[in-house]
Amino acid sequence: MSIVAGSDCVTLVEDSESGSSRRSIFTSLYPLAEWVAYNWWFLKADSRPATALSRLPARYSALWSGYGEKYRARHGLRGVGDGFLWPDLFIMPEGDTTRIIWAADKGGVADGRPVRFLTSGNVSVDGNLLMQRLSNFVDSVIDRLREQGVGDTPLAAEWAIIRGADSDESSFCLAAARLGLDPYSEALKYADEIVRTSEQLSDPDLLGDFLDVVDPDKIAGTLSWVSAVKSEIDALTSRPSGDVAELKSLARLSPEWNELRPWELGWEQAKLVRSSMGLGQDQAFDIERLLADVTRPTNTLGIHALGQLKDGVLPLLVVSHRQTDASKRFVLARALWHVLWRNTSTFLVTSAYTDRQKTERAFAAEILAPAQGIASRLVDDAVHSGLEDSALVELAGHFRVSTLLVQHQIENQLIQTWQP
Structure with missing residues (x-):
């Protein structure tokens, strides 16, 4: 199996036996398909991990692997388990797009692992396209099992429930996922409140x-x-x-x-x-x-x-x-x-x-605080050489904003390639 995100190969690994690298891993597809089905609504609508990631400065996003541990079971491939070594990849909805972030394994392959994942990345992809790809993947696994005479599986049962959900059920499941709740278990105690909220806040964006x-x-x-x-x-x-x-x-x-x-x-x-x-x-x-x-x-x-x-x-x-x-x-x-x-x-x-x-x-x-307005008040090469705290405070005072906002404007717009 190989996974490609954008132009990056997530499953580029170093093999412990040969010492060479390859772009795929040998694994069972069933556990991954089951994980996708069980976490379908979270992968589709739960943006809370993306909100948590946003609190990390962009240049520190590599720390997400540890920082996002609480979201691993529902958004991280290493939550799949079943004894296979999956890439340290997270899938986090952000509205129309979905954030895919993954981290390379530290150290070598001498620690007993069969492979070591070599790449890290952080890309944004079309959310609908990603969910369609995941849906096709689950369908393919179920079809392959049926071809082998294996039709009655937990995966097939779960997928049938998801596929058979009507409009009201889908709306409830999506609302529950946005709350960070499993729609089939955790959300049941909040069902009346979820329905009341949906009725009272009828505008989709407001809701x-x-x-x-x-x-x-x-x-x-x-x-x-x-x-x-x-x-x-x-x-x-x-x-x-x-x-x-x-x-x-x-x-x-x-x-x-x-x-x-x-x-x-x-x-x-x-x-x-x-x-x-x-x-x-x-x-x-x-x-x-x-x-x-x-x-x-x-x-x-x-x-x-x-x-x-x-x-x-x-x-x-x-x-x-x-x-x-x-x-x-x-x-x-x-x-x-x-x-x-x-x-x-x-x-x-x-x-x-x-x-x-x-x-x-x-x-x-x-x-x-326009980026070009900030730049016009800087001298020499201050943008690239770094600003003293006093300069940030002066800029923030002029525009009546926080120093953090000024710093973000500099990093996001005035420095083409930010190096931590």
């Missing part, structure tokens, strides 16, 4: 953002918070929103953006907004005049804010936790992305890390 971050034991309380703040927003009045309405009329997707990665799209959208407002690259962005906000604490840390649009008035954002000025400005900027680029009246700003959140985060960073 998905909620499920991606809420603690299953806090569903009821967090749902009550959402209902309460929505009612409060309905009762509040706000000043006219002429500036926002004008900006929204200019927010048009360009055909040239179709091939951009999520974060690149966010950067381009931010550049369009700043240009439409006539802002120079080194000017701070006055986000506070475009959105109003109030703070109403919630018991779910993953929810940063809830926003709601009302015709003719300034968009109002309910922030869920007290934050520093820089942190709140970032939340407001992420909310502005929803206001300008999404056609929904109610939205959440959360800690999740799907493709859409990548876009809104990149938009927020670029609109608050």
